Amino acid sequence: xxTGTMTMTKDAILKVEHLSMKFGGLMAINDFSFEAKRGEITxxxxxxxxxxxxxxxxxxxxxxxxxxxxxxxxxxxxxxxxERLRDFExxxxxxxxxxxxxxxxxxxxxxxxxxxxAQHNVLMKASGxxxxxxxxxxxYKNAAKAAIEKAQYWLEMADLVDRADDPAGxxxxxxxxxxxxxxxxxxxxxxxCLDEPAAGxxxxxxxxxxxxxxxxxxxxxxxxxxxxxxxxxxxxxxHVVVLEYGQKISDGTPDHVKNDPKVIAAYLGxxxxxxxxxxxxxxxGIIEEGTV
Amino acid sequence: MAYTTENNQSGQMAKxxxxxxxxxxxxxxxxxxxVGIETYQDINNQLVWRTRWGLLAVFVAVAAIGRFVTVxxxxxxxxxxxxxxxxxxxxxxxxxxxxxxxxxxxxALIFLLCYPFLAMLIFGRQGSLKYVDNFGIQILIxxxxxxxxxxVVGLAGLLDLGYVAFYAVGAxxxxxxxxxxxxxxxxxxxxxxxxxxxWGIILGFPVLRLRGDYLAIVTLAFGEIIRxxxxxxxxxxxxxxxxxxxxxxxxxxxxxxxxGTPNNFAKAWGLPTSSVYYKMFLFYxxxxxxxxxxxxxxxxxxxxxxxxxxxxxxxEIACRxxxxxxxxxxxxxxxxxxxxxxxAGSFFAARQGFVSPESFVFxxxxxxLAIVVLGGMGSLTGIAIAAVVMVGGTxxxxxxxxxxxxxxxxxxxxxxxxxxxxxAMIIVMLFKPRGFVGTREPTAFLKERKAVxxxxxxxxxx
Numbered sequence: 001x002x003t004g005t006m007t008m009t010k011d012a013i014l015k016v017e018h019l020s021m022k023f024g025g026l027m028a029i030n031d032f033s034f035e036a037k038r039g040e041i042t043x044x045x046x047x048x049x050x051x052x053x054x055x056x057x058x059x060x061x062x063x064x065x066x067x068x069x070x071x072x073x074x075x076x077x078x079x080x081x082x083e084r085l086r087d088f089e090x091x092x093x094x095x096x097x098x099x100x101x102x103x104x105x106x107x108x109x110x111x112x113x114x115x116x117x118a119q120h121n122v123l124m125k126a127s128g129x130x131x132x133x134x135x136x137x138x139x140y141k142n143a144a145k146a147a148i149e150k151a152q153y154w155l156e157m158a159d160l161v162d163r164a165d166d167p168a169g170x171x172x173x174x175x176x177x178x179x180x181x182x183x184x185x186x187x188x189x190x191x192x193c194l195d196e197p198a199a200g201x202x203x204x205x206x207x208x209x210x211x212x213x214x215x216x217x218x219x220x221x222x223x224x225x226x227x228x229x230x231x232x233x234x235x236x237x238x239h240v241v242v243l244e245y246g247q248k249i250s251d252g253t254p255d256h257v258k259n260d261p262k263v264i265a266a267y268l269g270x271x272x273x274x275x276x277x278x279x280x281x282x283x284x285g286i287i288e289e290g291t292v
Numbered sequence: 293m294a295y296t297t298e299n300n301q302s303g304q305m306a307k308x309x310x311x312x313x314x315x316x317x318x319x320x321x322x323x324x325x326x327v328g329i330e331t332y333q334d335i336n337n338q339l340v341w342r343t344r345w346g347l348l349a350v351f352v353a354v355a356a357i358g359r360f361v362t363v364x365x366x367x368x369x370x371x372x373x374x375x376x377x378x379x380x381x382x383x384x385x386x387x388x389x390x391x392x393x394x395x396x397x398x399x400a401l402i403f404l405l406c407y408p409f410l411a412m413l414i415f416g417r418q419g420s421l422k423y424v425d426n427f428g429i430q431i432l433i434x435x436x437x438x439x440x441x442x443x444v445v446g447l448a449g450l451l452d453l454g455y456v457a458f459y460a461v462g463a464x465x466x467x468x469x470x471x472x473x474x475x476x477x478x479x480x481x482x483x484x485x486x487x488x489x490x491w492g493i494i495l496g497f498p499v500l501r502l503r504g505d506y507l508a509i510v511t512l513a514f515g516e517i518i519r520x521x522x523x524x525x526x527x528x529x530x531x532x533x534x535x536x537x538x539x540x541x542x543x544x545x546x547x548x549x550x551x552g553t554p555n556n557f558a559k560a561w562g563l564p565t566s567s568v569y570y571k572m573f574l575f576y577x578x579x580x581x582x583x584x585x586x587x588x589x590x591x592x593x594x595x596x597x598x599x600x601x602x603x604x605x606x607x608e609i610a611c612r613x614x615x616x617x618x619x620x621x622x623x624x625x626x627x628x629x630x631x632x633x634x635x636a637g638s639f640f641a642a643r644q645g646f647v648s649p650e651s652f653v654f655x656x657x658x659x660x661l662a663i664v665v666l667g668g669m670g671s672l673t674g675i676a677i678a679a680v681v682m683v684g685g686t687x688x689x690x691x692x693x694x695x696x697x698x699x700x701x702x703x704x705x706x707x708x709x710x711x712x713x714x715x716a717m718i719i720v721m722l723f724k725p726r727g728f729v730g731t732r733e734p735t736a737f738l739k740e741r742k743a744v745x746x747x748x749x750x751x752x753x754x
Contacts, residue, residue, distance in 0.1 A: 091615030098613050106606035108749030110734045117603040118614045123596035164738040169748035187614055
């Protein structure tokens with residue numbers, strides 16, 4: 001892959017190359033490549049069933065891709081091939097955390113506990129894998145205190161301080177979305193993957209979400225998000241990748257994508273006589289990519 | 293029934309009468325041949341039959357009146373109460389607690405510490421044996437087992453139907469190692485725990501991929517395998533004969549409880565010879581073991597590993613996305629639970645002086661699991677109460693001699709144990725579907741510690 005990297009000043013945190021995912025006879029993702037730049041918000045959009053969540057699941061280790069390479073380079077220069085890591089290592093070692101389309105909180109634990117669970121690996125080390133912690137050594141106590149402080153910070157960011165001691169299942173939908181993001185951030189990720197963070201939010205909640213996501217980006221965490229809500233995508237993303245039927249049809253700035261005829265065709269549909277024309281273009285695009 | 297107007301009340305009555313008559317009819321149809329007619333053999337060995345209309349009438353009347361009362365009075369009453377509760381917005385957690393409830397744990401602990409002496413004071417030296425041994429020790433063993441299983445089922449949400457296997461591993465490790473190598477109780481107690489934990493890990497590895505029902509079935513099979521090995525590996529375990537003459541626990545090697553030894557406890561203290569001292573000693577050992585289990589569980593819950601267990605119960609996929617190694621997390625839960633099972637097992641062997649595969653049947657696993665579920669998964673207090681009710685209740689049944697006057701001299705109340713057990717479980721589950729203590733104590737808090745209502749916690753999917 002050489003597309004674009006030369007012109008960009010920022011380096012890529014995530015590089016997806018020739019990703020393919022087959023479910024039986026169905027090619028959900030077909031030779032899909034894109035890059036997410038460090039410190040940017042990259043959005044992955046596309047019509048329903050385009051394969052966005054499948055791409056996500058491949059990146060975050062919930063699926064093993066049939067083909068392709070997913071490279072993550074951390075701030076310290078280390079590179080990881082995500083498709084070779086075990087599912088939990090993608091977060092633990094490579095620093096990629098994610099949220100889910102259908103919120104997955106620990107509903108029986110309190111909001112604070114949710115954020116503490118997210119700091120499992122740090123605390124585990126500090127507690128000497130439980131043994132030293134059981135003996136009540138100060139290292140663990142200090143780490144536990146620091147963990148609560150970190151949790152508190154993210155509670156403030158997500159505007160959830162007042163609900164800290166309530167069960168997560170008791171929160172409103174919007175608050176649960178924010179908590180899930182806060183929980184993902186508590187793992188200290190370098191890349192945060194959000195699967196439709198604005199789904200089901202009202203316009204006001206959507207706005208707060210935008211602020212939260214921008215704040216996360218400004219702290220130095222790169223974001224990759226799937227979104228249907230164009231007001232969110234066009235508002236906050238620095239880079240948009242459009243997926244249709246498992247293939248990339250457009251890639252660029254929000255403005256570029258907005259005016260791309262292939263994208264418009266994918267979302268709005270086209271007249272019959274235009275189809276051939278569009279398909280031709282589409283084919284060309286794929287051929288270009290395949291030969292690189 | 294969200295509406296309660298006059299009109300509706302009379303409608304309710306009519307409905308109750310109708311349903312009552314209907315229930316009576318069904319009962320009549322069902323019992324006509326079973327109860328109404330009885331066949332027996334006369335002196336000539338001929339089969340003759342006689343009718344029992346009176347008894348049949350009683351059955352029908354019970355069904356009809358029971359249904360009438362339930363539909364007409366009990367159900368509207370319960371519904372209106374539920375409605376009032378929902379209207380006032382009071383959840384099941386009440387903020388105000390009495391002195392007894394706030395200090396329940398301290399009171400219970402003090403009572404337990406005094407219990408053997410109290411029993412001796414009230415019932416005399418020999419009379420207290422039954423209370424210390426059959427009630428005290430027996431209940432505490434189950435408390436400990438249930439608390440151990442609670443780590444696996446209640447915290448980590450892994451349904452384990454073969455928990456008794458670890459109990460057996462503990463008991464047999466003590467019995468065999470003590471018989472062959474002459475190790476003492478105090479050395480073998482931790483060893484039994486470690487061996488059981490090891491078996492927990494061995495079981496854990498293959499079954500960790502399984503979830504829910506599948507996990508339950510495999511653990512069930514594992515429990516049976518251990519039992520069958522114990523039965524069939526006669527060279528080592530002496531099969532169904534079991535191992536007898538297991539060495540008793542000593543008072544940390546200082547005093548022995550074997551009659552006739554020079555350092556006999558009673559002799560050393562100038563007390564009259566009795567087995568009650570040994571039982572009292574055992575009582576305190578198992579009490580201490582229970583306290584250890586509770587302490588470790590409470591501490592572990594506040595550790596990252598304990599939180600990970602509970603998170604695993606709530607949502608395994610989310611756990612993985614947060615970088616938690618679910619395999620090792622599950623394994624530690626299995627091993628920790630198994631370790632306490634092993635402790636309890638070695639204690640059991642020392643107490644009985646005899647182990648055989650008979651003691652480790654599936655029913656035991658089921659009883660322990662029932663105690664955990666009944667007590668409220670994850671709640672130590674609730675589980676202890678459930679153990680007292682279940683095991684103590686069973687023991688009480690043996691004491692109910694007066695029932696013989698009611699049901700005739702052939703009536704043995706303990707045979708109805710399982711029937712009552714099931715009935716009690718259904719009743720508790722109807723009224724307290726989350727067990728005696730359905731709420732969950734959070735492990736950390738920012739401003740105030742609020743109990744989490746049981747309606748938010750999940751049971752886990754394996």
